[in-house]
Amino acid sequence: METGPARPSLAPAPVPSDATQAPRRPVSVAIDVANGDPERPLSGAALVAPEGARLDRRPAGRRAEPTETPADWVEAAETGRLPARLLTASATPEPAAEPDLAVAMPAVPDHPARPSLFIVQITPEMAPIAKVGGLADVVFGLSRELAIRGNHVEIILPKYDNLRYDHIFELHEVYRDLWVPWYEAAIHCTVFFGFVHNRKCFFIEPHSKDNFFGRGSIYGFPDDVLRYAFFSRAAIEFLWRAGKHPDIIHCHDWQTALVPVYLYEFYQPLGMTHPRVCLTIHNFAHQGLIGAELLRASGLHRPDYFFDYHRLRDNRYANALNLLKGGVVYANFVTTVSPRYAVEVKDQGHGFGLEPTLHTHHVKYGGVVNGVDYDMWNPEIDRQIPVQYGVDRIDGKYDNKRALRHRLMLADNEKPIVAFIGRLDPQKGLELVRHAIFYTLENRGQFVLLGSSPDPRINADFWGLKRMLNDSPDCHLEIGFDEDLSHLIYAGADMMLVPSRFEPCGLTQLVALRYGTIPVVRAVGGLADTVFDKDHSSRPLHERNGYVFQDYDYTGLESALGRALACYYEYPEHFRDLMKNAMRSDYSWNRPGQDYLNIYDFIRDR
Ligand SMILES: Nc1ncnc2c1ncn2[C@@H]1O[C@H](COP(=O)(O)OP(=O)(O)O[C@H]2O[C@H](CO)[C@@H](O)[C@H](O)[C@H]2O)[C@@H](O)[C@H]1O
Secondary structure (H helix, E strand, O other), X not given: OOOOOOOOOOOOOOOOOXXXXXXXXXXXXXXXXXXXXXXXXXXXXXXXXXXXXXXXXXXXXXXXXXXXXHHHHHHHHHHOOOOHHHOHHHOOOOOOOOOOOXXXXXXXXXXXXXXXXXXXXXXXXXXXXXXXXXXXXXXXXXXXXXXXXXXXXXXXXXXXXXXXXXXXEEEEEEEEEEEEEEOOEEXXXXXXXXXXXXXXXXXXXXXXXXXXXXXXXXXXXXXXXXXXXXXXXXXXXXXXXXXXXXXXXXXXXXXXOHHHHHHHHHHHHHOOOOOEEEEEEOOOOOOOEEOOHHHHHHOOOOHHHHOOOOOOEOOOOOOOEEHHHHHHHHOOEEEEOXXXXXXXXXXXXXXXXXXXXHXXXXXXXXXXXXXXXXXXXXXXXXXXXXXXXXXXXXXHHHHHHHHHHHHHOOOOOOOOEEEEEEEOOHHHOHHHHHHHHHHHHHOXXXXXXXXXXOOHHHHHHHHHHHHHOOOOOOEEEEEOOOHHHHHHHHHHOOEEEEOOOOOOOOOHHHHHHHOOOEEEEEOOHHHHHHOOEOOOOOOOHHHOOEEEEOOOOHHHHHHHHHHHHHHHHHOHHHHHHHXXXXXXXXXXXXXXXXXXXXXXXXXXXX
């Protein structure tokens, strides 16, 4: 039975002493040993792989790290334990029509005898009890996948006053007097436990005049960064006080990015040497910037040390600390939610200032495409739609289309329904969404939109649009958040539009695929990794599942949406084949669950 190398007694020092310091142990697995010269640019040609490994080619021109030696490369390959596919250093493909991002990986064999892990997810959101965006769905789906693979999974959340308590079972107090250090004193907290669809969840409730989580909504307050800096501290203080020593702490986004900082600065010296931290970044646009007050609040004194560019100091604003940057520096592994986005962020200017930090830490950085929870999002068993259907009984979809029209008072005609579901955020390509509404209506289609924004100006714009189109029998804009309605739209629409400016992964296209609703997407981030154009793709025909455009402009959008509408009318049998391809695409948590376990194994051994 393989148990892996012995655990080191202390976690590796997470902070490099200077920006150029390479890791002690190289983790690249794309290997060029033909020449044996570490200074020679890696050509991406001659690769030596461990048996059974599937490695991609190293991007041409990538230079070896100063401390990497051929022997190191061989060693890394021989261990065969590295999730190379997850490392962007080896994830850039040759320019190709489609980025499989070549995702060279994994060599990391499935471990039939992998010991079960104790994994704690620390998160600001989880569906369905506290959901603002896709992060909530990811925590919900990944937790279950890890649990059904035999691991013990617990989740720690803030006890918001607006949690969906109807989804929490057996909620009860489990830790009454948790005192969490804050400024020069401590805040008294109570910890509750409850089951959310069988997931084991702890909820932290602070009692202080700040009323951190009793404000009626999850985000949108001037002290948001302090609120989550506090939550992160409270979560790890709880683990410590409760004597929990998870193998892995998995945190999410800037809100919980301080967890590894606290772990290595405060709790490891106290003896909490066991856990390793994986940080998943769902969106680099939000990083949690704050001034020096954070240091006093959180107990991270020593401004010279923390206000340092190698630790928490923001790369762009010299007076700001950056929580997400701290997470990248201190976590044992950092993922983002698709390989393409991982590359875009690190190398193509989409890192919102974090590019140099990601370069410094590239050896512990990579992308894993999100999964979809097919227990929740599956037309064969979905009780929130009137008629269940599947790839072998696809006609049921048309009953849902009728039901959707009925619910939204749309005309019952021969037209296809194009839908958009999402946060009304500039990220989502709102100019193109707006244009698509008119384009669809002019081209014999119907349009349905479900979305909302915390920004009142954006909401007002869409309300204006809604009033303008109010009399159209072919258009309905629903401004608000409505999960029930979203199920019916996924089931009843023919096409799902995702014209994002940038998209770390995107869940709407993945859910749409499952419901046989053809995605029309822009080729960015996770959209490019998951949707393959019907007419212009290097993929085999049976893997093509949607329409893709490149340029963020009206012409680009029309090139894809126009083809989708034309196919619907002129080649209905082709459109139906495309629907079947879409429904057969597997974007369950199966593969990403395995990827995360590989990452966990990888960091546990270091
Ligand atoms: N008004 C509404 N009513 C009902 N349901 C609604 C809704 N608006 C959105 N939803 C639902 O919320 C989810 C949003 O998923 P996205 O991938 O768009 O996430 P988001 O951009 O928030 O998050 C970030 O994190 C996720 C997860 O990692 C990444 O996929 C994404 O690219 C990144 O921007 C979908 O399941 C959608 O159906």
